[in-house]
Amino acid sequence: MTASAPPRASDRRTAREGTPRAPRRPGRAGATIVLLLVAALLAPVSLAGVWARDQLTDTGRYVTAVAPLARDHTIQNAIVDDVTDGVMDHVRLDGLLSAIPRPQRPALRERFTRGIREFVDKQVRQVVTGPSFPAVWRQVHRTAHRTLDATLGASGDAPVRLDVAPIIERVKHQLSANGLGIDIARRVPHTGTEIVLLPAADVPRARAAYQAVRATARLAPPAAALCLAAGLLFARRRRRALTAAALLCAAATALLTVALVPVRSQALDALPHAVPRPAAAAYTDALTASLHTGTTGLVCGALVTAALAAGSGPVVRAVRGVLRKPHGG
Numbered sequence: 001m002t003a004s005a006p007p008r009a010s011d012r013r014t015a016r017e018g019t020p021r022a023p024r025r026p027g028r029a030g031a032t033i034v035l036l037l038v039a040a041l042l043a044p045v046s047l048a049g050v051w052a053r054d055q056l057t058d059t060g061r062y063v064t065a066v067a068p069l070a071r072d073h074t075i076q077n078a079i080v081d082d083v084t085d086g087v088m089d090h091v092r093l094d095g096l097l098s099a100i101p102r103p104q105r106p107a108l109r110e111r112f113t114r115g116i117r118e119f120v121d122k123q124v125r126q127v128v129t130g131p132s133f134p135a136v137w138r139q140v141h142r143t144a145h146r147t148l149d150a151t152l153g154a155s156g157d158a159p160v161r162l163d164v165a166p167i168i169e170r171v172k173h174q175l176s177a178n179g180l181g182i183d184i185a186r187r188v189p190h191t192g193t194e195i196v197l198l199p200a201a202d203v204p205r206a207r208a209a210y211q212a213v214r215a216t217a218r219l220a221p222p223a224a225a226l227c228l229a230a231g232l233l234f235a236r237r238r239r240r241a242l243t244a245a246a247l248l249c250a251a252a253t254a255l256l257t258v259a260l261v262p263v264r265s266q267a268l269d270a271l272p273h274a275v276p277r278p279a280a281a282a283y284t285d286a287l288t289a290s291l292h293t294g295t296t297g298l299v300c301g302a303l304v305t306a307a308l309a310a311g312s313g314p315v316v317r318a319v320r321g322v323l324r325k326p327h328g329g
Contacts, residue, residue: 035231
């Protein structure tokens, strides 16, 4: 009995060439590309939507984000200037200058005003830089955020105000503790210590953006996950598809990070001139710190996923080769 000869390479090649291949489906390939592209684009959109929703609706997260600003020098200087201006609006020197000859009054008024302002500025600065101010800062922003969330989530066009009464009360107490400031503290009223954050005319537009952010945060993440799963399911070579999707996600997220720079600049330029730009920049950076952390993490995660998916091909082929290699008996 003769042993059958092993098949030659030419015979194996002929057999492969004679085996009919599955026809390519352009529609399937196109659907895969579209689904993976949509998933990659929705990933940074989902991240931005979740960040915006958290900042708008989660008071705890918002207060945690702005709490360090209580020790920021640009913020402290802006608060000192604003509170000092508010106190000086209630300082009246007419009675003090009534006994001064009229020609001398303008010069004395300017001198007295400058001296009183320096005194008030010093007292306010002691409050703002004191150990108890961070707690007051958190209280003020917690109240303001709850008011903003309630206003945007309800109907009506009531403006959103920042009530700085706790800060004013601390300043009045500081002035009263100094004999020179007792009369000034009495003149500052208990009301009228609010700053308009969102005028009534801007509330409808802000409410529409608020609803859009909530919808994006609710719908974009599951949509991205479904598109990615469907794209990988339709793909003929899933490992390559996952690599491409991860690289696309990293590129889209990097573009979002780059786009945040001009958006930040335009937002600061659109603020009224009365708002100090350094303080507004510090406030903006504090709010967007978690977004930048999220985009960095997403880019790194996507690149690691792409590297693992691309590198797993040679490893899988090597393992298969070892398993298929005949062992000597």
